[in-house]
Amino acid sequence: MKKTFPLLMLMVFFSFNMQAQSGFEYVVTVVGKGHSKLSNVKAWLLDDNTGHRIEKFTNSQSKATFNPTAGAWSVNLQGLSR
Structure with missing residues (x-):
C-alpha cells in the first residue's frame, strides 16, 4: 500500500541570497518543485x-526556475528598469 502525503508537505519553502561579482544580485524564494519567485533584483555595469x-x-517581475536534471537555475530577467 502506497502512502500518500498532502501536497503542502511536498512543497519546500526557503529563501537565500545569491551574489555574483559580475554584477547581479537577487533573492530567490522557492515556493514548490520547479517554481520560484525572484525579488529585489539588481543588475549593474562596473566602471573598468x-x-x-x-x-x-x-526588477520585480523576474522569474527563476530550477532544472533538477541539470541541477541549475534558469533566471529570466525581464522588465528591467532604471
Missing part, C-alpha cells in the same frame, strides 16, 4: 577604471 557601479537596475 574605478570599479564603481555606473548603472543600476531593479
